[in-house]
Amino acid sequence: AVQADKRATLDLALDHLLAQAPARPVPEAIALPAASPFGSLQIDTGKCTMCLSCVGACPESALGDNPERPQLRFTEKNCVQCGLCVVTCPEDALALAPRLWLADSGKARKQPRVLHEMQPWACVKCGKPFGTQKAIEGMLTKLAGHSMFQGAALERLKMCGDCRVIDLHTNPNEVKITDL
Structure with missing residues (x-):
C-alpha cells in the first residue's frame, strides 16, 4: 500500500510493524540522533508568551493554534525537525527533540496535542x-x-x-x- 507521500508510507509501515509486534512491551519512544526528520518539540512555558510566530513558520503544519482559546498544538507525525519554529521564536522557548514516538500504537503521534495554553x-x-x-x-x-x-x-x-x-x-x- 505504497502512498505518494513518503511519510504516509512510513506511517503505514510503522503501524503494520507495531500491530505485528510480539506481545511484549513496546517502548513509548525511541530516541533518534540530532538532525533526524522525526521528533517532538520541547517548550519552556515560562518563556513562551503564545505569540504563535512558530505556527506561521512551520512549513508542515505540525504546529497549530486553537481559534477558540490561546493554545499551541503540535502534531508529531507532521514534524520534519527543520527547526524553523525554533529559530523564529522571539522568546527562545522552543527546542527540537528528535525521537520516534510509538505510544498508543503510534496513534498518539497522529493527533494534535496541546503543548501550551494560557488565559x-x-x-x-x-x-x-x-x-x-x-x-x-x-x-x-x-x-x-x-x-x-x-x-x-x-x-x-x-x-x-x-x-x-x-x-x-x-x-x-x-x-x-x-x-x-
Missing part, C-alpha cells in the same frame, strides 16, 4: 478575549516608558482591535492631522 486577555471595553495575559502585560511593561504610549494610548493596548479603533475615532481630545 486570554479580556478587552477592558467589551470583555472580548484576545491575546494572552502574559503577552499583553509584557507589552504594557515594555511600552510604559515610551513617549507614544502614555495615558489613553497605553490604555488602548488593553483593548481588542475593534474597541481600539472606536476609541481612537471617538475621543474628543485626540489630536487630528487637520489640527496641526
Whole structure:
C-alpha cells in the first residue's frame, strides 16, 4: 500500500510493524540522533508568551493554534525537525527533540496535542478575549516608558482591535492631522 507521500508510507509501515509486534512491551519512544526528520518539540512555558510566530513558520503544519482559546498544538507525525519554529521564536522557548514516538500504537503521534495554553486577555471595553495575559502585560511593561504610549494610548493596548479603533475615532481630545 505504497502512498505518494513518503511519510504516509512510513506511517503505514510503522503501524503494520507495531500491530505485528510480539506481545511484549513496546517502548513509548525511541530516541533518534540530532538532525533526524522525526521528533517532538520541547517548550519552556515560562518563556513562551503564545505569540504563535512558530505556527506561521512551520512549513508542515505540525504546529497549530486553537481559534477558540490561546493554545499551541503540535502534531508529531507532521514534524520534519527543520527547526524553523525554533529559530523564529522571539522568546527562545522552543527546542527540537528528535525521537520516534510509538505510544498508543503510534496513534498518539497522529493527533494534535496541546503543548501550551494560557488565559486570554479580556478587552477592558467589551470583555472580548484576545491575546494572552502574559503577552499583553509584557507589552504594557515594555511600552510604559515610551513617549507614544502614555495615558489613553497605553490604555488602548488593553483593548481588542475593534474597541481600539472606536476609541481612537471617538475621543474628543485626540489630536487630528487637520489640527496641526
